[in-house]
Amino acid sequence: MSSQVSYLKEKLWKHTSFLGLQLWILIVAFITLFILLAFFVISLCVICYRRRKSNKAPFCLPNPIAPNNYHGAYSSSSLNRRLLPLNMSEIEMNTTKPELQVMFSDQWSTHAGITTQESCLADLEPFAKFSPGLSETWKGNHFSLREVEIVTNGFAYENLIGHGDYGVVYSGVLLDDIRVAVKKLLSNSCQTEEFITEAEAIGHVRHKNLVKLLGYCMEEGYRVLVYEYVNNSNLHQWLHGSLGQSSPLTWTIRMNIIHGIAKGLAYLHEDIEPQIAHQNVKASNILLDHQWNPKISDVALFRLLGPEHSSVTTRSMVKLGYAAQDHAFTSPLDTKSDVYSFGILIMEIISGRMPADHNQPPQIYLIDWLKSMVANKKIALVVDPKMPEIPSIKELKRITLIALRCVDPDLDHRPTMGEVIHMLEPRDLLLNDECRIN
Secondary structure: OHHHHHHHHHHHOOEOOOOOOEHHHHHHHHHHHHHHHHHHHHHHHHHHHHHHHHHOOOOOOOOOOOHHHHHHHHHHOOOOOOOOOOOHHHOOOOOOOHHHOOOOOOOEOOOOOOOOOOOOOOOHHHHOOOOHHHHHHOOOEEOOHHHHHHHOOOOOHHHEEEEEOOEEEEEEEOOOOOEEEEEEEOOOOOOHHHHHHHHHHHHOOOOOOEOOEEEEEEEOOEEEEEEEOOOOOEHHHHHHOHHHHHOOOOHHHHHHHHHHHHHHHHHHHHHOOOOOOOOOOOHHHEEEOOOOOEEEOOOOHHHHOOHHHHHHHHHHHHHHOOOOHHHOOOOOOOHHHHHHHHHHHHHHHHHOOOOEEOOOOOOEEHHHHHHHHHHOOOHHHHOOOOOOOOOOHHHHHHHHHHHHHHOOOOHHHOOOHHHHHHHHOOOOOOOOOOOOOO
16 A cells, blocks of 8 residues: 555656646646536527526616607617508508597698797606606507508598598508508697607507507608507597487496596596696597597697697687687686696586587577576486486586586695596595585
């Protein structure tokens, strides 16, 4: 045994031909080199694994409000998955059907001209600074003009839904069978960067009772907004058109619509910063799906049209009976005006009457008629005669008083939309006999 140990020591201490180094030194050097090499390979594998893991993480969109990203994002097109339409000949289009009359922000007309102006509202920039948390919900796209033309079959007449003072609306279908409403604005006064800023900001506004903006296009003078398609016409058609004659809305459905509109407006007024006044709350802008859920359309559209259109909208709302007469030549509509319009909508929904009847001289406004009915203790007669069932007098009084609170001439006495939601809850009877009928 001792002889073997001596022999091993002799071999280890023996000088080799490699630089004359002893054998044990070479063995230690090779072991050290092997350890270092193994450590390097393991480190390299760890780094590669971490990189692969990070590449699988969700893609984070850059801040859509940053002006420096506009032209690059638009020119390269963010549509990595190309959204092309189905064969348009396979789409059943019947523009005479009332259920296709959706996505309108204004009155029907047989003539529409392009309105120009030199600049947009000076307060466009603050509007775009929404809460950062909302950015996670915006998945909109920059559509090229060519893509929009393909989706609408070249803005074909058979795709036309209708047109009004502010835009022409077409129906389209994307590759993944998603129907859309494409609104081509008649005003192209907004500069490119201003339009993108506002369209991106509007896209962040997401609520189940608001029509979603899916994308936009601004090219060759066109200003186009692509919305989700809401497939059960609008409230105006159900209350005053042929749809309501054949299948009138029940009281339960009408209350569901009132609740949904209130929630959508409360979100615009109170849940985002800065708040948004819709300025055009009326029955034709309340779209309905097949579950009777209301969706408010044309949110913040006035931001893309400019001050001239804002004054036109104000006068139109006054004429239609959705805005107080004192707004005709005064300040633009605001959140308090939205509350007033909502009160008129409640009256319209429960009575089935138009907010303003221009067919009879003198002109009759719904608000004056309803106040007279309440004052003469004929509240039971304000219910829409087409309604299949009659609500209880207690419930009818409660809803009517909420409407009257919303149209109070004293702005300080008008509730906020958040307060209205609480009033609409059956358990929360916040109304009292002090509600004034002027």
